[in-house]
Amino acid sequence: MFDAGPALADMAKQIRSHRAADGLTLQQLAVRSGVSASTIHKVEARQMVPTVLVLLRIAKGLGCRPEELVRDRFEDPVVLIEAESA
DSSP states (O other): OOHHHHHHHHHHHHHHHHHHHHTHHHHHHHHTTTSHHHHHHHTTTTTTOHHHHHHHHHHHTTOOOOOHHOOOOSSOOOOOOOOOOO
């Protein structure tokens, strides 16, 4: 069975690192991404696993690609594809 703990920890660290590098507060990222500051805090603190939509919005707010935030422990890269609206 896959242990998601390390991957979630890496994702939280990547989000926090990108936010710090951009000099953004939680509130500023919330405005940029459309995700509440509370939700971003919970994701960074590993208290919440974000949905794909939330992850996409956070990445957009950070000005990066979602796969930059998601690192796995496998050799194959993670590829996220946004579904088309019907």
